[in-house]
Amino acid sequence: MRAFATLLVSALMSFLSGCTTSVWEAGCRLQTRPQTPLNRPYPRSHLQIAGAADGVVLAGEFSHPSGDGPFPGVVLISGSEPTDRDAYVLGHKPFLVLADFLVRRGYAVFRYDVRGFGRSSGNTGEANDWDFAADAAAALHWLRGQRRVDSARVGYIGHSQGGFKAPVAAQIEPPSFMVLLASGIQPTATLLLAQARQQSVEQGLNADQLDRQESELRDIFAIVKQSPDADGASIAVRDWALSQGASIRRAQQLADRFATPWMLGELQRNSELYGPVDGAIAALLSAYQGPVLALLAARDTLVPAADNAPHMRPLLAHPLSSVSVLAGLNHFLQPAVRGDMEEVCEIATTIDPAALERIAEWLDQATLAVHD
Numbered sequence: 001m002r003a004f005a006t007l008l009v010s011a012l013m014s015f016l017s018g019c020t021t022s023v024w025e026a027g028c029r030l031q032t033r034p035q036t037p038l039n040r041p042y043p044r045s046h047l048q049i050a051g052a053a054d055g056v057v058l059a060g061e062f063s064h065p066s067g068d069g070p071f072p073g074v075v076l077i078s079g080s081e082p083t084d085r086d087a088y089v090l091g092h093k094p095f096l097v098l099a100d101f102l103v104r105r106g107y108a109v110f111r112y113d114v115r116g117f118g119r120s121s122g123n124t125g126e127a128n129d130w131d132f133a134a135d136a137a138a139a140l141h142w143l144r145g146q147r148r149v150d151s152a153r154v155g156y157i158g159h160s161q162g163g164f165k166a167p168v169a170a171q172i173e174p175p176s177f178m179v180l181l182a183s184g185i186q187p188t189a190t191l192l193l194a195q196a197r198q199q200s201v202e203q204g205l206n207a208d209q210l211d212r213q214e215s216e217l218r219d220i221f222a223i224v225k226q227s228p229d230a231d232g233a234s235i236a237v238r239d240w241a242l243s244q245g246a247s248i249r250r251a252q253q254l255a256d257r258f259a260t261p262w263m264l265g266e267l268q269r270n271s272e273l274y275g276p277v278d279g280a281i282a283a284l285l286s287a288y289q290g291p292v293l294a295l296l297a298a299r300d301t302l303v304p305a306a307d308n309a310p311h312m313r314p315l316l317a318h319p320l321s322s323v324s325v326l327a328g329l330n331h332f333l334q335p336a337v338r339g340d341m342e343e344v345c346e347i348a349t350t351i352d353p354a355a356l357e358r359i360a361e362w363l364d365q366a367t368l369a370v371h372d
Contacts, residue, residue: 168284
């Protein structure tokens, strides 16, 4: 038996979660974050709106410039991890910083707690990307109906996995434009293998351990993909881990992490687990005829720009669409040296000012084109 089996739990699970409840994470909360706005001199309201058709209620904040407008508007869509309306990570509040910047530039913004998290209702653990995308679509539908918002100039801004949710949501509530930040075109299994290896290298695993870990992860992905549902996947993953010498506790940890509706949907949406392009995402981006801005980051170790940007460019048909790789930035669009999660805590900047300007300048062009 392979008693090595559950290195995945310590190496990969902490990496995928992005942040932890450890003493280290608590220390990150105490770091100075100069971009976090202390004064927001514009109208904003905390409210609840109807989410997707299953009755979820989304709690969020609607903010907009002073005056009657109508203003162009955006809905912010977070990535794969449950998060609040600020997209909190390691002491940073990137969605708060982005929203504040955009409101000051003339945009109305709605951002919300992910279903089952913060003040939103629902169950995060039982949802997949289609459920989260339906919530985003509901949010855009609501935003489009506000009297201070120009209904013809509203769109999605998605970060990381939010860049997949955005084109899915576009099938439900079509946007005028989309902005995809640090979002990939690779299949989830391909990304996770690369992420696990990167994190484990940083933790000092040797070549044999890295190969064994990848083999185990491939085994788990295959088990989940072949399962009829999340409950069946949970049993199968747990049984597999026990057969490899894992303790009952570790086996259950693996099942809880990988045998979820979200992971099942990610692994089953393509016939092939691995490859350079996720066919489902590619089809959605090709089908969308509006302008798209895709910004990737050169020091992103979660969604490598070199493996994703070249495959995204041919998919975007609108003449205003653009795919850019931002030099020196990490997955959260911070100026970075290493690009790892620990560095996210160390960096004072939440979002590089040049990246914020790039987003706003493109939005100005896209919304003007829609208006004309």
